[in-house]
Amino acid sequence: MEAVKVIRSRTVVLPDVNVDTDQIIPARFLTTTSRKGLGQHLFADRRFDDGGQPRSEFILNRPEAAGCQILVAGHNFGCGSSREHAPWALLDFGIRAVISTGIADIFRTNALRNGLIAVVVGEAAHRRLAGTPGAEVAIDLASCTVTLPDGSETAFDIEPFARYCLLEGMDPLGYLMSKDAEIRHYEETAWKP
Amino acid sequence: MSTAEKGKTDPDTPKTLFDRIWQQHVVVPESPDTPAVLYIDLHLVHEVTSPQAFDLLRERGIPVRRPDRCLATVDHSIPTSPESWRNQLADMDVAARNQIRKLDVNCGRSGIRLLGVKNSRRGIVHVIGPELGATQPGMTVVCGDSHTTTHGAFGALAFGIGTTEVAHVLATQCLLQRRPRTLAVDLSGALAEGVTSKDAVLALIGRIGVGGGTGHVIEFRGEAVRAMSMDARMTLCNMAIEAGARAGMVAPDDVTFEYLAGRPMAPAGEAWEKSVRHWRSLASDPGAKFDGTVGIDVSDLEPQVTWGTDPGMVAPVTGRVPESAASRALEYMGFSAGEALAGRPVQLVFVGSCTNSRLTDLRQAASVLRGRRVARGVRMLVVPGSQETKRRAEAEGLDRVFTEAGAEWHESGCSLCIAMNGDRAAPGQTVLSTSNRNFEGRQGTGARTLLASPLTAAASAVAGAVADPRPFLDERRRIA
Numbered sequence: 001m002e003a004v005k006v007i008r009s010r011t012v013v014l015p016d017v018n019v020d021t022d023q024i025i026p027a028r029f030l031t032t033t034s035r036k037g038l039g040q041h042l043f044a045d046r047r048f049d050d051g052g053q054p055r056s057e058f059i060l061n062r063p064e065a066a067g068c069q070i071l072v073a074g075h076n077f078g079c080g081s082s083r084e085h086a087p088w089a090l091l092d093f094g095i096r097a098v099i100s101t102g103i104a105d106i107f108r109t110n111a112l113r114n115g116l117i118a119v120v121v122g123e124a125a126h127r128r129l130a131g132t133p134g135a136e137v138a139i140d141l142a143s144c145t146v147t148l149p150d151g152s153e154t155a156f157d158i159e160p161f162a163r164y165c166l167l168e169g170m171d172p173l174g175y176l177m178s179k180d181a182e183i184r185h186y187e188e189t190a191w192k193p
Numbered sequence: 194m195s196t197a198e199k200g201k202t203d204p205d206t207p208k209t210l211f212d213r214i215w216q217q218h219v220v221v222p223e224s225p226d227t228p229a230v231l232y233i234d235l236h237l238v239h240e241v242t243s244p245q246a247f248d249l250l251r252e253r254g255i256p257v258r259r260p261d262r263c264l265a266t267v268d269h270s271i272p273t274s275p276e277s278w279r280n281q282l283a284d285m286d287v288a289a290r291n292q293i294r295k296l297d298v299n300c301g302r303s304g305i306r307l308l309g310v311k312n313s314r315r316g317i318v319h320v321i322g323p324e325l326g327a328t329q330p331g332m333t334v335v336c337g338d339s340h341t342t343t344h345g346a347f348g349a350l351a352f353g354i355g356t357t358e359v360a361h362v363l364a365t366q367c368l369l370q371r372r373p374r375t376l377a378v379d380l381s382g383a384l385a386e387g388v389t390s391k392d393a394v395l396a397l398i399g400r401i402g403v404g405g406g407t408g409h410v411i412e413f414r415g416e417a418v419r420a421m422s423m424d425a426r427m428t429l430c431n432m433a434i435e436a437g438a439r440a441g442m443v444a445p446d447d448v449t450f451e452y453l454a455g456r457p458m459a460p461a462g463e464a465w466e467k468s469v470r471h472w473r474s475l476a477s478d479p480g481a482k483f484d485g486t487v488g489i490d491v492s493d494l495e496p497q498v499t500w501g502t503d504p505g506m507v508a509p510v511t512g513r514v515p516e517s518a519a520s521r522a523l524e525y526m527g528f529s530a531g532e533a534l535a536g537r538p539v540q541l542v543f544v545g546s547c548t549n550s551r552l553t554d555l556r557q558a559a560s561v562l563r564g565r566r567v568a569r570g571v572r573m574l575v576v577p578g579s580q581e582t583k584r585r586a587e588a589e590g591l592d593r594v595f596t597e598a599g600a601e602w603h604e605s606g607c608s609l610c611i612a613m614n615g616d617r618a619a620p621g622q623t624v625l626s627t628s629n630r631n632f633e634g635r636q637g638t639g640a641r642t643l644l645a646s647p648l649t650a651a652a653s654a655v656a657g658a659v660a661d662p663r664p665f666l667d668e669r670r671r672i673a
Contacts, residue, residue, distance in 0.1 A: 016521070018403050018404065020503070020630075020632045022630065022632040022633070022634060022635050023633060026634050027269075027612060027613040027635070028612065028613050030241050030270075030613055031241070031270055031286060031291075031292050031613060032292075033245065033248075033291060033292055033295050034245070035356075045633065045638050050620065050638070050639075075404065076403060076404035076407070079404065079437060079503075080630060080632060081338075081339050081630075082338055082353040082354060082355050083241075083242065083355070084242070084245075084337075084357060087355075102404055102407060104404070104407065104437060105408060105437070105439055106339060106353055106355060109354075109358070113355065113358070159228070159371060160225065160226055161227050161228055173249075173361055173364060175227075175369070176361055176364070176367055176369060177255070177365060179220065179221055179230050179365070179367070180365075182230065183220055183230070183232070183365060183367055186220040187232075187366075190218075191217060191331075193464040193467045193471070
C-alpha cells in the first residue's frame, strides 16, 4: 500500500443519509474476481438511466465533480453489505477520501484497508463542508485535521493503527503475520472440548 | 487504564456474554496504538467475497493457516429456479460460473472443505453453518458477508468482514479488532399470534434507526427471546446488521443445545458434555454493565412492513406511511405520505434469504397458503435456505402446499434477496419479501421491496396486496 499523508482536493457533496453499498455498487457487478475496473459501475443505478445514458442531474456526472477526490457524504455512509467492491469502486473512480458525520463499521474498515481515507467529523464542520461543494479541502493524516473551506481546521476521528499504516504505507497483514508465535501459543492453550 | 477497562479484566466484575467471548479470543491485547489480535474459530467462505483474498495470499506465497477452521459453499450467484437446474445451469452467467469455478480451485488447493454446486448439504452460508452444527456457542465466527451476525443466535460472536480481512483470516486465523461497545436489547412480554421475531427486529430498527447500533454488539435478552426457537433467534440476529450493529447475540440455553445435539459437526459423547458445561458458563452475569440498553415490550406488537428504502422505514401492517416520510424514498417506492400499507398491490412475493428461509419460516408461510391460492397476477417464489432444509420441507409435504397454491418451489440459494443469480424483480414491480434489505435496486434495478415476515408474505400473496396475516390464522382456527 502506498503511503498517504495529505489529500488536497475539491469536494463533491452527496448529502443523502444512509447511502448503502448496494447504491455504491449494485450486486449484479459482484461476479467479478478482480479488484480492478469497478469505477465504471460506481453508483450505476444513480449515474445511468435504463438505457445506460448518464443522468445529468446526478452529482458525479456534473462537470464540476470532475477531478474531485474528496466525497462529503451524508450520515451513516456505506451501510449494508460488507462488499469491499464499494471502496474499490470509489477508488477506481478517483475518490480518495470520504468525510461524513458517521460511516458504517464494515465499510470504514474496508476503506482504510485499501487506502481510501474515511474520516468522521462533527456536525458543524460537516455542515460547512456540505454547504460549500467544490471547495478546496485538505485532509492531513499526520495532524488528524481537515482544513475547511474558510481556512479553519477541524479534528477528525480515525483508528490510530489504521492511520499509522496509511502514513507509513504499511500493510496490516504483515503486522498480523509477525504475531505468529503468539497465535501459535493461543492455539496450543485455548479452550477445547 | 480507565476504570471501565480495569472492570472488564477483574474476575469479580459481572461480565456480559460478549465480554467473555472477547476475552477468551484475545491473542494480543488491544493498546492505544494497536487493535487486539482476535482469534477466529470458524471462517465461512463463499464465492463472491473470497477470490480476491485467495489471490492476495497467492501473490505473496502465503498458505491458508487453518483450512480445518474454514467451511465454504456457493450461494450468492447460484441460480435457484427449477428450470435452470433441469437445464444443468446452462443459463448461468459466465462471470458467475467463473467465480464458482475459482472457489472450487481455491478450496481444492488450500484443503478447505467446500459444499459445492452438487453437494447435498449446499445452501446459504448462514443457514448451513448452524444446520451442520459448525456454528457453536462461545465461538468467534466471521465471513465475508454482513449477515454473519445470524450465527450470534447461538451465543457466538459473529460478524461480517470485507475481502482484505478474509485474506487476513485465511493467512493468520486472526483479525485486528478494536473492542466494540455493547447494547442490551430487552424484549419483554410475549409475541402475539401471527407476530414473529422478524416483526420484533423490524420494530427495533424502526426505533433505533439503521445506524442506531453502529460500533455496538447487541445482546438480545428477555422473555420474548427465551421463548423463541433457534430459527426465530437467527432471524433476530441476522437483522442486527440492519441496525448498523457489528453483531447480534443471544445467550445459549437448552433451546440452543437441543438444536445442536446430534448435528454432523457438533461435538459428541464426552466432548458434548464438556462443551455444554462450557456453553452454560457464557451467559451474561446479573448486573453486568452494557454501554446502552433498549427495552421493547413486544406484547402489543403488530406485524410490521417496511414502506421505504431502508429497513428502519417501517410501520405496522395496519398502519400508514408516516407524514414525515423522506420524499426520495416515497418517490422511489411509489407511496404517498399518509397512505395505508395494507392494500398496496404486490406483483412478486419472496419467501427466502438468510433471514427467513429455514424450516420454521417455510412452515409459517405454508400454514397460511394451505388450501388457498396465490392471487392472479402475483408470482411467488419460495426458496429454501439449504438443500437439507428443502429435503426436510418436502418430507413434510410443504413443497406441495406451495406448488398447489401456485407458488414456485426452488433449489436453495440467496435468490431474489441479492438478485445476482437470475432471480430478479422488474423495474417498478413491488416485491413483498422476507429478506433483509429494501435498498434501492437491491432486488433489481427500479424494484420496490417491502420487507415483512413469512406469515405476512404468504397472506399478501393470497390477497395480491399487502395483507395482515392474523385474519388468515383466525379463520383457520375456526375451520379447525
